[in-house]
Amino acid sequence: MTNTPFPMSAPESQSNPAFEAAKSDVQRKTLEQRGQMDELMRLRHSCAHILATAVLRIWPDALLDIGPPTEEGFYYDFELSHRFTPEDFPKIEEEMRKVTKENQVFEKSIKTREEARAYFESKGQKFKVERLGDIPEGEAISFFQNGEFVDLCAGPHVMRTGNVKPGGIKLLKVASAYFRGNEKNPQLQRIYGTAFRNKEELDQWVTLQEEAKKRDHRKIGAEMGLFAFDSEYVGPGLALWLPKGGVLVEELEKLAKETEFQAGYVRVRTPHLAKEKMYTTSGHLPYYAESMFPPMEMLEEEERKMRDRLQERRADLIQLWDGMSHATSANPAGLTVEQLQHDIAKIEAEITFLGGRYYLKAMNCPHHHRIFAAEPRSYRDLPLRMAEYGTCYRYEQSGELFGLMRVRAMNMNDAHLYCTAEQFADEFRAVNDMYLKYFKIFGLDRYQMRFSTHDPARLGQKFVNEPELWRQTEDMVRNVLIESGINYVEVPNEAAFYGPKIDVQVWSAIGREFTIATNQVDFAVPKRFGLTYRDRDNTDKTPLCIHRAPLGTHERFIGFLIEHYAGNFPLWLAPEQVRILTLGDEEPLVTYAKSILQELRSQFVRVEGDFGTNPIKAKIADAEKARVHTMLVIGGRDLEAGAVSVRLHSKGPQGAKPRAEVVADIVASIRERRP
RNA sequence: GCCGGUGUAGCUCAGUGGCAGAGCAGCUGUUUCGUAAACAGCAGGUCGUCGGUUCGAACCCGACCACCGGCUCCA
Known part of the structure; x- marks a missing residue:
């Protein structure tokens, strides 16, 4: 291989807020980085403290973990025997509004490690004591206090709780989270909320969230008939592609x-x-076995017992082998390395001969x-x-x-x-x-x-x-x-x-x-x-x-x-690319419409016809709801002119155009995969 | 897998202990129309499953299953 010179300096990573937020719990930000927190993040960070203040007022025995700002808002993690539910939100929000009205100052103070530890131990705040250990030696241990609420916190914060407008706060959901994100640790209750500078911005965000919900692929997938799950007969997580999704x-x-x-x-x-040997060789077993479907057992009872005995024997030999890897002398069983290797290989061959286990x-x-x-x-x-x-x-x-x-x-x-x-x-x-x-x-x-x-x-x-x-x-x-x-x-x-x-x-x-x-x-x-x-x-x-x-x-x-x-696929991807809609079901209109349908279909366009008696408004409503990309409306005027009236989904009518031109354009758009 | 929530018609949902409901979709008719919804009728459900409490359960209790919101994990 030719050793071309490579730049030695690490590239500047273009940071993404979501990604940074996701990492924040793992990689501690420096104090300097925290100081650069923008205005909105500071506001949300302070809201997390206000949330904790309110929760402690209502449930004084709540244990605190951490409460950072996020891209969407903020959260705070608690341990508490009371189970939070959304019904608690109005009560908590009310208390948070009181805290903002009290206009408490966010006061920073520095404590020694011993003082900090003593403080949290006296309060029984065991998670905080653990978090203290995360702070590297030499870094200042700073606290923020607003009113009666004191928290280990590097800041920064807004000046006063009154800087947070009561109408700009909203609690969103309660969820659970493992302490330090590790599933072996206790589960805490996390309250998510969001905050904006004022009520108008919050309302705007709420509207946006509602819009976003409509784009959920599960919702659109059901509406458009793209895919289905049948957890009863097929199984959870096993998607069925319906004809339109199959497209x-x-x-x-x-x-x-x-x-x-x-x-x-x-x-x-x-x-x-494939057989088990495939995945023992690749190294995926046993490390990946948990993520694989359990194996299919192809052995009869007796063969399985024999295989289990062989596997036990192999495990014993491998253990012996491991034990003597640094020794040249024979092991307690009196076997040399060569003999061991030979025996293991022989047993493995026998196991392979038995076969028996297949993995998806x-x-x-x-x-x-x-x-x-x-x-x-x-x-x-x-x-x-x-x-x-x-x-x-x-x-x-x-x-x-x-x-x-x-x-x-x-x-x-x-x-x-x-x-x-x-x-x-x-x-x-x-x-x-x-x-x-x-x-x-x-x-x-x-x-x-x-x-x-x-x-x-x-x-x-x-x-x-x-x-x-x-x-x-x-x-x-x-x-x-x-x-x-x-x-x-x-x-x-x-x-x-x-x-x-x-x-x-x-x-x-x-x-x-x-x-x-x-x-x-x-x-x-x-x-x-x-x-x-x-x-x-x-x-x-x-x-x-x-x-x-x-x-x-x-x-x-x-x-x-x-x-x-949002389900509005470009023409080349659209499950139903074109639908031809006639004004009524009378001849010779329908014959004309059918000839256009046949022409498009012969060019491999996914086209359907709606030639029934329903009013044109109803046909259009149906097609729009189905997110058909292109609608061709055909009436007497179009028939006479050899034209079609084009309507594009969610873009409205485009006027009448010559039939040949429309067909050619549709075919070209599909072939070129136009966006 | 863990924590919490939810489960009523194809979809959206009402029904909190006493006859299982609505709108849309579907089917059957009628309606013949120019760009987002004409009218009428019909049909549709073992209220996720199993068990318990009760004279009586969609409703109360328990277990399980599935889904939803997160955590952890990941394409």
Whole structure:
């Protein structure tokens, strides 16, 4: 590999507020960073204190955790035997308004660590005592007090509680959150609220939220008949694509197949399950087993007992082996290392012979690796770009399921690019260009790439011990990102164990953030499968593998698109592209309308006709509700002129145009995938 | 998985211990019309499931299931 010089300085990450907020609990902001909190954030931060003040007045034994501002507003976490419900909100809000009217000063003070600890211990505020430990030695321990309420807090705040306008505050919901976000810690009750400078701005925001709710993909999906869930017969998290949603799936797949064909990909097809050995070899078992559906057991009773005995024996031998890894002498059982290895291999062969366990695949890579292994490979075959719309199954925890965005069966726009180290940068750049192409087609301007890198201190533990490959691939990835001017942040220590990765985050129109695509470098798993190609020098080498899924999964991507477009898809994607509406059902009008329908359909336009007796107003209302992209209204005037009257969904009538012109325009718009 | 909430017709919802309801959608008629809803009739439900309390349960209690809001995890 040629060692091109790379910029040494870390790129300036273009920060995103949502992302920063999400990290805030993990990475402490410096005092300086906090000082830069803007006016609205300061206001919300103070509101969190006012909320805690009010809660303590009503429930004096509430234990406090933290109360930061967020992009949406603020929250405060409490531990309390009373369960908060929305019915408590008016009472709490009333008390908060009182606090603002008391116009208390937010007073800052500095305490020593011992004073602070003594103070919170005297109050029994155990979470606060723990939080004290987060503050690095040498950093000032500051407190803010308003009225009777004292909190460990770096600030900053507004000057007085009176700066918060009572009409600008609203409590939103009560939820739960683990202390420090760790599920092993106690669960606290979190009260979410929001605050604005005044009532008008708050009302505006509330209206916006109501609008956003209408864009929820679950709601629009049901309205438009795109998909359904049947948790009773099919199962939770298993989406059924209805005919209209099936159109979206087909169109996306067509787009991806065309794009990938032009980029030199080949397509493969693999089964939805594989034997246990696949996942012990790939390394996904046992670490990933919790996310996989439980295995299908194919053994008879007796065989299963035998397999269990063999597995026990194997575990014992492996334990012996581990115990003697540093010793040259024989173990207590009197076996040498060679004997042990031999015995283990023999048992594994017997277990494999028994077979018996199949797993639904949670990822496509192992199958693709076996396709790579199915034929001898030469360096001349590389790069080999193997694509598949593979269906994967992941047993997501029940609480994680969320409409189409989080499901248990998913179709991935997957591909694995096998290449040499020399080819890596070009391949990676091409993948990157593909992302940008898609962003353009879908008019995505709000996105961010998360570039996850390794921590050199944890090589051999969390990350495979290939320091040179890590360095090279990370440098190349970083370089491509900088060159392309893409909006990205670098996240240290979050790479996969087998290589650095990029996740593409997007924000749907209603502000939900999703990881839609992923792009991972893998220089470990091909080795585990013993994949090699014959190089120029006649030696066998292990290929690098790039795992990429620019459209992520159909499920999540379409869920995202529904919210992105609010169901108003561009013509090429629209499930029903054109509907022809006649004024009445009389001849020769209907014959004329049918001939237009036939012409469009012969050009593969998804067109329907509404030739019944309903009044035209009613037909239009139906079509608008169904979000039909283009309506062609046909009356006597159009028939005489050989014209059609065009109406576009949510854009209204566009006037009468010659039939041939309209047909040609529709066909061209679809072919060009106009936005 | 954890915490909290919810579950009544295809959809949106009313019904808080005494006969299961409305609007929209659907079906059948009538209506023949120029850009967001013509009229009438009909049909539609084991009130999430199972158990308990009660003379009597959609309603009260319990368990389970599913969904919703979060946490954790993630494409």
